[in-house]
Amino acid sequence: MTCVEYPPLLSKLIDGELSVTEHSDIENHLSCCEDCRLHYRHLRHQTMLLRGFLRRHALDEGFVRRVRSVIQSGGAIANPAA
Amino acid sequence: MLAFDRLVREHMNTVLGLAFNYVGNFYTAEDLAQETFVQAYQSISELRDGKRFKVWLLRIARNKCIDHIRRDPRWLSLDRDPELRKEVSSKTMSPPVQDACEPEGYSEEDLMAALDSLRRDYREIFMLKHVDHLSYKEIASLLGMTVTAVGEKLYRVRSMIREKMEQSKSGSRRNDLC
Numbered sequence: 058m059t060c061v062e063y064p065p066l067l068s069k070l071i072d073g074e075l076s077v078t079e080h081s082d083i084e085n086h087l088s089c090c091e092d093c094r095l096h097y098r099h100l101r102h103q104t105m106l107l108r109g110f111l112r113r114h115a116l117d118e119g120f121v122r123r124v125r126s127v128i129q130s131g132g133a134i135a136n137p138a139a
Numbered sequence: 140m141l142a143f144d145r146l147v148r149e150h151m152n153t154v155l156g157l158a159f160n161y162v163g164n165f166y167t168a169e170d171l172a173q174e175t176f177v178q179a180y181q182s183i184s185e186l187r188d189g190k191r192f193k194v195w196l197l198r199i200a201r202n203k204c205i206d207h208i209r210r211d212p213r214w215l216s217l218d219r220d221p222e223l224r225k226e227v228s229s230k231t232m233s234p235p236v237q238d239a240c241e242p243e244g245y246s247e248e249d250l251m252a253a254l255d256s257l258r259r260d261y262r263e264i265f266m267l268k269h270v271d272h273l274s275y276k277e278i279a280s281l282l283g284m285t286v287t288a289v290g291e292k293l294y295r296v297r298s299m300i301r302e303k304m305e306q307s308k309s310g311s312r313r314n315d316l317c
Contacts, residue, residue, distance in 0.1 A: 068294035
């Protein structure tokens, strides 16, 4: 496998979608390819930034209560576009 | 009702992330998430396989978002106008926090700007993957794609994001030198 064929596998590595063979193959490659290591670090960093962003806007128990209350009152929802 | 509360708790942030991808602000996204769960509760008898609840729920959420955009064309124009969208977002979101560990020197703002510049279907698949770690199989089922196509598209999206973030960084460096 040549170096240009690895980046798609790096994306799958981030997502935990590699087979055992692919996993071992890419680990070997990462140990000796600086470009792919850099690309992998960038992909991980994207994931980390997005998780941080989503964590700050996460819904809490108040949302669960609001949904329950709307359902118990018959399911009428105010039009959010209004 | 308690069992449904558990389902809401488990999936609320996935639905929120999906809706945010469509409408670009958290207030409207939360309203749409609420509508999604109410509709899911009311039509739960239509769900034949409980194991597919998440995909079924996200399909409801997706339809809600599309209906919302059709109902209110302001959101479409907002989506096509990154400046206007940025302005509205800055009024509805808290300021981004710099991550303590930034090996690449990029911030959340850089990532969101890169995401904003992508086509909606690219943003959508990226959000689906990250908000609740949906598997390629689940995303494929939700979007009507093959598992291989999901992997290839996610790779393309990430490469585009990297390229845009790097362009933005080299652009600001040039400005600093001027």
